[in-house]
Amino acid sequence: MYxxxxxxxxxxxxxxxxxxxxxxxCIEKSTLVVLPTGMGKTIIAFxxxxxxxxxxxxxxxxxxxxxxxxxxxxxxKFLLEEKIAIFTGEVSPGKRHELWENSRVxxxxxxxxxxxxxxxxxxxxxxxxxxxxxxxxxAGEYAxxxxxxxxxxxxxxxTASPGSSADSILEVCNNLKIKGVEIRSKYDPDVREYxxxxxLNWVKVDLPDEVKxxxxxLNNVMEExxxxxxxxxxxxxxxxxxxxxxxxxxxxxxxRIKARMPRPPPSLFFAATVQAEAIKINHAIELAETQGISSxxxxxxxxxxxKSKAAKSLMHNPNVEKAISLAYSIESKHPKLAKTMEIVGxxxxxxxxxxxxxxxxxxxxxxxVANRLNxxxxxxxARFIGQASKNGDRxxxxxxxxxxxxxxxxxxxxxxxxTSVGEEELDIPETDLVVFYEPIPxxxxxxxRRGRTGRKRPGKVVMLITRKTRDEAYYWSALxxxxxxxxxxxxxxxxxxxxxxxxxxxxxxxxxxxQIKNIPxxxxxxxxxxxxxxxxxENNAFLGNKINIVVDNREFNSNVVKELxxxxxxxxxRQLETGDYVLSDRVGVERKEVNDFLQSMIDGRLFSQLKxxxxxxxxxxxxxxGEGLFxxxxxxxxxxxxxxxxxxxxxxxxxxxxKDEQETASLMFSIARREFGEGRTVGVRGExxxxxxxxxxxFIIEGLPNISGMLAQRLLSHFGSIKGVIDADVEELIKxxxxxxxxxxxxxxxxxxxxxx
Numbered sequence: 001m002y003x004x005x006x007x008x009x010x011x012x013x014x015x016x017x018x019x020x021x022x023x024x025x026c027i028e029k030s031t032l033v034v035l036p037t038g039m040g041k042t043i044i045a046f047x048x049x050x051x052x053x054x055x056x057x058x059x060x061x062x063x064x065x066x067x068x069x070x071x072x073x074x075x076x077k078f079l080l081e082e083k084i085a086i087f088t089g090e091v092s093p094g095k096r097h098e099l100w101e102n103s104r105v106x107x108x109x110x111x112x113x114x115x116x117x118x119x120x121x122x123x124x125x126x127x128x129x130x131x132x133x134x135x136x137x138x139a140g141e142y143a144x145x146x147x148x149x150x151x152x153x154x155x156x157x158x159t160a161s162p163g164s165s166a167d168s169i170l171e172v173c174n175n176l177k178i179k180g181v182e183i184r185s186k187y188d189p190d191v192r193e194y195x196x197x198x199x200l201n202w203v204k205v206d207l208p209d210e211v212k213x214x215x216x217x218l219n220n221v222m223e224e225x226x227x228x229x230x231x232x233x234x235x236x237x238x239x240x241x242x243x244x245x246x247x248x249x250x251x252x253x254x255x256r257i258k259a260r261m262p263r264p265p266p267s268l269f270f271a272a273t274v275q276a277e278a279i280k281i282n283h284a285i286e287l288a289e290t291q292g293i294s295s296x297x298x299x300x301x302x303x304x305x306x307k308s309k310a311a312k313s314l315m316h317n318p319n320v321e322k323a324i325s326l327a328y329s330i331e332s333k334h335p336k337l338a339k340t341m342e343i344v345g346x347x348x349x350x351x352x353x354x355x356x357x358x359x360x361x362x363x364x365x366x367x368x369v370a371n372r373l374n375x376x377x378x379x380x381x382a383r384f385i386g387q388a389s390k391n392g393d394r395x396x397x398x399x400x401x402x403x404x405x406x407x408x409x410x411x412x413x414x415x416x417x418x419t420s421v422g423e424e425e426l427d428i429p430e431t432d433l434v435v436f437y438e439p440i441p442x443x444x445x446x447x448x449r450r451g452r453t454g455r456k457r458p459g460k461v462v463m464l465i466t467r468k469t470r471d472e473a474y475y476w477s478a479l480x481x482x483x484x485x486x487x488x489x490x491x492x493x494x495x496x497x498x499x500x501x502x503x504x505x506x507x508x509x510x511x512x513x514x515q516i517k518n519i520p521x522x523x524x525x526x527x528x529x530x531x532x533x534x535x536x537x538e539n540n541a542f543l544g545n546k547i548n549i550v551v552d553n554r555e556f557n558s559n560v561v562k563e564l565x566x567x568x569x570x571x572x573x574r575q576l577e578t579g580d581y582v583l584s585d586r587v588g589v590e591r592k593e594v595n596d597f598l599q600s601m602i603d604g605r606l607f608s609q610l611k612x613x614x615x616x617x618x619x620x621x622x623x624x625x626g627e628g629l630f631x632x633x634x635x636x637x638x639x640x641x642x643x644x645x646x647x648x649x650x651x652x653x654x655x656x657x658x659k660d661e662q663e664t665a666s667l668m669f670s671i672a673r674r675e676f677g678e679g680r681t682v683g684v685r686g687e688x689x690x691x692x693x694x695x696x697x698x699f700i701i702e703g704l705p706n707i708s709g710m711l712a713q714r715l716l717s718h719f720g721s722i723k724g725v726i727d728a729d730v731e732e733l734i735k736x737x738x739x740x741x742x743x744x745x746x747x748x749x750x751x752x753x754x755x756x757x
Contacts, residue, residue: 007050007080013043018190022182023047029179030155032135032172034162036186037451039194041158042074045131048156049105050079056128058105061144063134064421065090065109065387065398066405071133072107081105087112090398093573097121110143111557117150118561120546120570124151135159136444138175139168145175146562152177160451161444163485185486198454200461202475203343205335207466210326211288214296217323218285221314225278232271243282249275257631269634276310281320287362289469290438292334293327295364300324302391309634336437336464337372343462344415347433348378354432355408356415359449361438363393363419369437370417381415382408384422423448431455436463439474443481546570547676549668550582555591563665569672578612579620581668584675585702585709588617591664594626598633601643610651621671622647624657625664697722705746711738726751 003013003020019040025031026048035041049058060075062068065088072086085099087108093116100106100122116122124130124147135157138144148155157176162169173181186195207215229235234249253272257264280303287296303311314320340358347354358373360366366383373381382404387395396404401421407413409430416422423445431453440446453459465471548570551561556573564571579588590613592600600606613620630637647653658664700722701712718736719725725747733744 003047005047005050007053008046009078009080012078013046016040016043016194018184018188019044020047021190022184023051025180025182026156027051027154030157030177032157032159032162032169032176032178032181034159034181034183036184036191036195037160037447038196038455039184039186039191041133041160042071045133045156045158046075046078048129049075049131052129052154053081053104057103057126058129058131059113059124059127060105060107060131061110061113061133061147062107063110063137066401066421067133068107068109069398069402070405075105075107079105088398093119093121110147114143114146114562115556115573117147118556118565118571119573127151127153129154129156132157132176135172135176136162136168138172141559146565148176149566161447161485163444165484196454196456197458198450198461199458200450200463202463202465203339204465204467205339207289207469208330208332208335210330210332211293211334214323214326214330215285215288217319217326218281218288221317221319221323222278222281222285225274225281228274229271229278232267234271234275243279246275246278246282249278254628254631258628261631262637264631273310273313276308277314280310280314284323286470288327289466290334290336290471291362291365292337292368293330293332294368295362297327298364298391300327334466336466337369339464340369340435340437341372341376343433343435344373344379345376347460348414351432352378353411354414355411355430356433356435357422357431357452358415358417358435358437359422360417360419361440363390365437366417366419367393370415373415373417379415380413381417382413384416384418386419386421420445422452430457431459433460433462436461439463439465439471439478441474441477441481443478443485446478446482547669547672548572549672550574550576552576552580555580559661560591560665560668563662564669567665567669569669578609578616582617583668583672586618587621587671587675588613588619589621589623589668591623591625594624594629594632597624597629598635598640601635601639606643607646607651610647610653614651614653620651620653622653622655623664623667624655625659625661627659629657701725705750706743707747711736714738 001015002011003015004010022031022033022035023044026033026044033041033044035044045060049060052058060071062071068086068088072084075081075084081104083102083104085103085106087096087099087106089109089112091099091112096112096116100116113122113124117124130147130151130153132138132144132148132155135144136159138148138157155176155178157172157178159172162172172178184191186192226235226241229246229249230237232253234252235241235245250272253268253275257268257272260268284296284299287299303315306312315324344356344358347356358369360369363385366385370381370383373379384401384404385393385396387397387401389395404413404416408416434449434453436449440449450461453461463475465475546568549564550572551574553573553575555561556571561571574582576582580591581589583589590609592606597606600609610620610622613622630640644655647655656667658667694716697716698709698712701707701715702709704712704725707715714736715725715733716722719728719732728748730741730744730748733739733747734741739747
């Protein structure tokens, strides 16, 4: 039996009562759907979309580009609606605006929507439904949180793994403004018949003896560092120390340095170096135990080029020197590598058309595993990694990722060796086997990895564990968290409903709902705005007369920009040659976080940047953000005071210090509002990059003496062209508001004077 709806392709979507019932609840109120992997969360979203599209635009968000591509293709195939668009960072801003205006469904990564909302290119107020896939990401500073904050209509959140505690689930619900929850486990009667069995096997291996000797050397160094940190009272006095505890020690050190200002004792800086060494050695031990010697060698090579004090100290530690020497003498590979080859080969012997995914935590390992698997007869392996390039390893573009997935579905590749980018809801129903090269301590990622198989038919999972290493600790940690999550989900159904929706909420069902045959069908333009594509100001009529602030592209993902957007500022991304923010035709701002300020002092960037700022803007400003100016780096206080004095006295640039990003945003808003109130516009004089014709014309006229952005616009509007301005005499120029006789004479003199070299 199939779902029947006028906007759903006939005989295409199998009707499952639990999906239809959940969808009906989601249509009534903003809902979080928690459903096991492979149980059709996308189908539920699809049913809700088909019903809500009559009320306005649909926005479907997913955290990764492969997922966006997957959802887009699904909707194009089954939804009887032609106006469906896909948004990613690879689609130009101008094209996105055009698609937004002309589409009824937009599938996008959240960062793109956040950026376009901040810059005023789109308005999510016209959206009738936002779907948040992988909704467990709606925490902290993730883009989901900002988008939901700005949106006040229907929300559908979907996840297989919301977290292991009631607090984490409630945080997601609060951030997405959820009013109801629909939770199902594989044990619920309306779901059980659709759950495929997954065979789970653990394969344990032993470290080679020579690697054990190497690990002993590294552990000796680690014990030294732990002992030193304990002497400072920074970690617990006994027992094993986790990575989290080492990171917490860093926070304690910074807090103590701050408390002892202005003259913190040198011992605290020594403690900071020791803590950094402990983190680096901890990582080296993990690589040796769980990944193999080749990954460890690569890490040692990177440490050798690391200029930090901690890295230099470690590389001269006698035990580390011995470990490095031993690492380069060991020829054996980690036994996991041979075992992976054995497992993959065995699966292909049993079922030659098998599709297999091998998950690795590190890129170095993924490359090693893929190369070794491709040396086997009958194996056609491909690496599936993220888009960022790391340590010389080029990432995959979105198009390349999509091509790899399609080739895997078509059996051109029969093995994917994937990092974390392959964990989240990639729909590859035919995957027969998933191999964990290592356990991971996150229950969410463990569930997602495991969920790549057993979707439409029984599947198999094999987890590789190195005995007596942190592999075992990570496995038990994830298992404990997953059990906690199941326990919480069993007991939180009614509690979550009560906390989120109160007495008026519909009671959440744990049994099959009453059968539903199908889902009911239903039959003034202001000042110049500097956008990064031509003609955008004409296309953004809803911007109105708001304050505009131009921000450099590299700053656009900062919390400063988010805070400005919350203040109802239109934040316009541009590639600025000078400065980070342009607040008006005369005010340009260089924003420096404390650490960046200190680093730019060391590498020489600071004064060249400020010189350019001074030459580009009549009112340059340096915003120094954050605390710890004299404690973050071990730099002589006199040198820092000298730099500050030079900036103020020699360059004539005022410095304003702010506590955090929120204070920085408030400061910039105050300045921009004052400038805007005086009739000043955002100038383009500081950045000459990609401009529209009108912007370039304004840029040229702004070069005339004492001509601001607003006066440039008035001159061009009055005379119609640059040539008209050039040909005008004094009497004609003074007819323009704001142009007095002296200013007009200066303009004519500049334009007509003979050029003298």
